[in-house]
Amino acid sequence: MVVSDFKNLHRYDSLNPLFKKAFDWIQNTNLISLSLGKHEIQGSDLFVNVQEYETKSIAESFFEAHRSYIDIQFLIEGSENIGWADTASLSELEPYNPESDFHKLSGKAKETVTIGGKIACILFPEDAHMPCLKASEGKKAKVRKICMKIKL
Numbered sequence: 001m002v003v004s005d006f007k008n009l010h011r012y013d014s015l016n017p018l019f020k021k022a023f024d025w026i027q028n029t030n031l032i033s034l035s036l037g038k039h040e041i042q043g044s045d046l047f048v049n050v051q052e053y054e055t056k057s058i059a060e061s062f063f064e065a066h067r068s069y070i071d072i073q074f075l076i077e078g079s080e081n082i083g084w085a086d087t088a089s090l091s092e093l094e095p096y097n098p099e100s101d102f103h104k105l106s107g108k109a110k111e112t113v114t115i116g117g118k119i120a121c122i123l124f125p126e127d128a129h130m131p132c133l134k135a136s137e138g139k140k141a142k143v144r145k146i147c148m149k150i151k152l
Contacts, residue, residue, distance in 0.1 A: 001084050001129070003113050006074075009055025009120060018046050018150050022072060026120070031076045031146065040076060040149055045151040052144050054137040055080050055134045063105040063128040068098070070150040071123040078143035083109030083130035090128050103128075116143075125152070 002012060009023040020076055025041055037099050040047045055078075065087045073082070090107035097103070105128050115121050123129050 001111075001113075001127040003115070004032060004120055004122070006118040006120060012122065014152060016070060016152075018042065022046055022148055022150055026072075026074075026148075034146070046149070048146050048148045050146055052142065052145070053132060053138060054140050055132055055144050056140065057134060057138075058083070058130070061130050061133060062093060063107060063130045065103040065125065065128040066101045066123075067096065067103070067125050068101040068152055070125075070152060071129070072148040072150065073115065073118055073123065074118075074120040074133070074146055076115045076144050076146060077112050079114055079135040080143055080145070081114050081133035081135045082110050082121055082123065082143075084111045084113065084129050085109055087126050087128045
């Protein structure tokens with residue numbers, strides 16, 4: 001997992017051939033004006049999902065992991081916590097679904113980070129993550145998030 005301010009994202013260009021295009025898109029797009037739903041940048045290889053939801057407690061949450069895509073997650077309104085653990089340290093709740101590239105897992109977070117403002121979180125296949133968690137004083141809050149998907 002990498003946590004970075006937007007201004008430093010280009011330091012990671014060499015980690016994946018699509019990262020430069022993804023980071024340029026982040027820097028050059030009016031993020032607030034994006035409608036909810038899926039927006040393709042380069043077909044199924046690079047796209048974003050714009051979401052709105054209310055943050056939740058750890059008890060209401062679970063870990064997820066992906067094998068075919070890297071996630072870059074950041075908020076354009078509000079803030080949230082994301083729990084992190086290595087996938088090898090967790091238990092399977094549901095078998096991996098290759099069609100949705102989704103693996104539901106359970107266990108305890110090793111770290112928790114807060115994203116919001118101009119902070120992005122880059123999550124690789126070994127980075128199980130528990131997104132959508134309450135960040136401020138344990139209160140639920142409405143957030144607007146972009147989850148960018150980058151094909152491996």
